[in-house]
Amino acid sequence: MSEQSEQLVQQRVWYVDALREAQSGSYATVQKWRQKMGDYPLFPYVELAYLKNHPYLSNKQKIREFLNIYEGTPLEWPLRRPWLEYLAKKGDAITFINDFKATSDAELNCHNLSFQLKIGARIKDIADQIRTLWVVGKSQPKACDALFEKWADNGLRTNEMIRERVIKAADGGSHTLIPYLTKLLPKEDRSWAKLWHRVRRNPAAITKHKYFPRQDADYAAIQFYGLKRLIWRDPDVALSHFDKVSLQYPFTEEQLGQLSYRFALALASKGHAESKHWLSRVPAQLKDAKIVHWHLATYLREENWIQVASLIQSLPQNLQSLAINRYWLARAQEQLGIEVTARQNMQELAGMRHYYGFLAAARSDYKYQLNHQSVEIDVAIQEKISQAPAARRAYEFLQLEQFVNARREWYQFKKTLTKTELANAAYLAHQWRWHDQALRAISQAGQNDEVALRFPKAYESIYQKFSKQAGIDFTLALAISRRESTFMADAHSSAGARGLMQIMPATAKTLEGRRFNTRRLYEPETNVRMGTRYLSELTERLNGQVPLAIASYNAGYSRVLRWLPQNKALPLDIWIETIPYHETREYVKAVLAYQQVYEMMNEQPKNIFSQVINKKVIRAD
Structure with a gap:
């Protein structure tokens, strides 16, 4: 180990102690560690630890110098926020306004305006x-109360603003705010506000005639809002109610168009008998890829190839040219006996590295294409990037396994880079074995054909070991992780899934059959062992049909069983295309494509897509 490397190892040990002492110590403590640690990249965090816990006027000059030096970095707001909060508490208007910066923090904005x-x-x-601060769909901090009261007392808050806020609170905001807002309205408007609250809690309330004293634009807006929600909860009731009210209320053309769009999506995704009718009613200007997909799906479920071809050929060129529509047009032509054209279209699509390209290649016996293209590395640029203070801080956090802090520094740093610099930064992250940031940066640089960085074989020995034990393909486990976490070992989803293969704690406990410390899911070995085992069990329960196991890994086994056709066997590519959940549908497509990419990196690649084009699925009760 070199002298410099030994010094860095020692500084990393010191950093943990320095951070702890600086939080409660004096500035002399910071100075002591500055002399000891020298130019260690993370030393600014030691100074930050002291200043944010001592945001006093006596430290004003030090705080301002720190904020000036680290403006625009992750070090700025952890200090600026407590500093401004301290100034607000002290009532120091001049210093607060001088040091205030634009922010989305409502409390700080209210303090700024009050000062x-x-x-x-x-x-x-x-x-x-x-x-702007008041007309929002949620309650604002108490620090705003006096400001809002003065604004209202000066006659600047109007009934229209109150009504606007009622609608925001009802439509996507916090409905518990509505009773307070209702009291601010004149008596004649309060029943209207209460109705918004009632329909927010139960959209079926729009079917009760007694709640709607008038059939004007105000009440039409509530009907419009309620119908958009009711069609998802109870399609038949929503359809029946719309037939009754569509001519009674003064819905605008825009509202009617949006209702057609929402009804079409809801009914098609549920396989409702009325879906085709509503899909045909969607105005041309609202027909997007989502609507076209579900229109297509209704015909695919029936294997109505004439309608599939007709629909796609009727689309504007920008939608026809999408890979999904090119593939299904070729499939329809194939089924209708237009074989030469179908094969030509399949071969054109087969040159692309994605789900539909691989499907097309499998159907036309065309060779899969990786289209890999390395990016030329500029050693001088890479050296410059590696020595940038933010990059050095990110690297040190990475060595300390403080991944969140590392990503914060790296994310802010990347904002300052050109496309060329981003590509070099991606290679640098790859050298650091920071796989998730390497693949993100190379994509942000626009270099999507740099396959090696975008599809790393991260933690390869771990995946090899546990995939073999579970009896599943190593490439499948990699593909799942590539989609689930982009190889972030500390990944944590909003639903609670954790680690490389995003295991839910409940799943882990079931697999272990005993009490289990779910923090261990952040350990790569533990996570991959469980993820591969779970995937293996799903595959076995689904008779070896890997695409169904992939869907189950995302959406759950019982849900996938409900999605399987009961009356007749359905080609697997059609079943995937008609999965009701958008997230799961795209997940299955992505994982299959990723697995094929990983296979093509092997000496003897498997043909993953042969199972998709040759198999059918049916529910066996």
């Missing part, structure tokens, strides 16, 4: 800014 009034601003001059 502007305190030093002489006229409320009418900042009324629009106050309005």
Whole structure:
């Protein structure tokens, strides 16, 4: 180990102690560690630890110098926020306004506007800014109360603003805010606000005539909102109700178009008998890839190839040219006996590295294409990037396995880079074995054909070991992880899934059959052992049909069983295309494509897509 490397190892040990001491120590403590640690990249975090816990006027100069040096980095707001909060508590208007910066933090914005009034601003001059803070669909911090009260007392809050906020609270906001807003309205408007609240809690309330005293635009808006939600909850009731009210209420053309769009999506995804009718009603300007997909899916379920071809050929060129529509047009032509054209279209699509390209290649016996293209590395640029303070901080956090901090530094740093620099940064991250950031950066650089960086064989020995034990393909486990976590060992989803293969704690406990410390799911070995075992069990339960196991890994085994056709066997590519959940549908496509990419990196690649084009699925009760 070189002298420099030994020094870095020692500094990393010191850093942990310095951080702890600086939080509660004096500035002399910071100075002591500065002399000891020298130019260690993470030393600014030691100074930050002291300053954010001592945001006092006596430290004003030090705080301002720190904020000036680290403006725009992840070090800035962890100090600026407590500093501004301290100044607000002290009532120091001048210093607060001088050190305030634009932010989405409502509390700090309210303090800023309140202090502007305190030093002489006229409320009418900042009324629009106050309005922006007030007319939102949720409650705002208590720090805003006095400001809002003064604004209202000056006659600047109108009934229209209150009504606008009621709608925001009902439509996507916090409905518990509505009773408070209702009291602010004149008596004649309160029943309208209460109805918004009622329909937010139960959209079926729109079917009760007694709640709707008038059939004007205000009540039409509530009907419109309720219908958009009710069609998902109870399609038959929504359809029946729409037939009754469509001519009674003054719906605008825009509202009717949006209802057609929402009804079409809901009914098609549920396989409802009325779906075709509503799909045909969607206005041309609202027909997007999502609507076209579900229109296509209704015909695919029936294997109505004439309608499939007719639909796709009727689309504008920008939608016809999408890979999904090119593939299904070729499939339809194939089924209708237009074999030469079908084969030609399949071969054109087969040159692409994605799900539909691989499907097309399998159907036309065309060779799969990786289209790999390496990016030329500029050693000088890479050296410059590696020595940038932010990159050095990111690297040190990586060595300390503080991955969140590492990503924060790297994310902010990447914002300053050109496309060429981003590509070099991606290779640098790859050298650091920081796989998720390497593949993200190379994609952000626009170099999507750099396959080696976009599809790394991260933690290869671990995946090899446990895939073999579970009896599944190593490439499948890699593909699942590539989609689930992009190889972030500390990944944690909003649903609670954790680690490389995103295992749910409940799944882990079931697999272990005993009490289990779910923090261990962040350990690559533990996570991959469980993920491969779970995938193996799903595959076995689904009679070896890997695409169904992939869908189950994402959506759950019982749900996939419900999605299987009961009356007749359905070709697997059609079944995948008609999976009701968009997330699961795209997940299955991505994992299959990723697995094929990983296979093509092997000496003897498997033909993953042969199972997709040659198999059918049916529910066996």
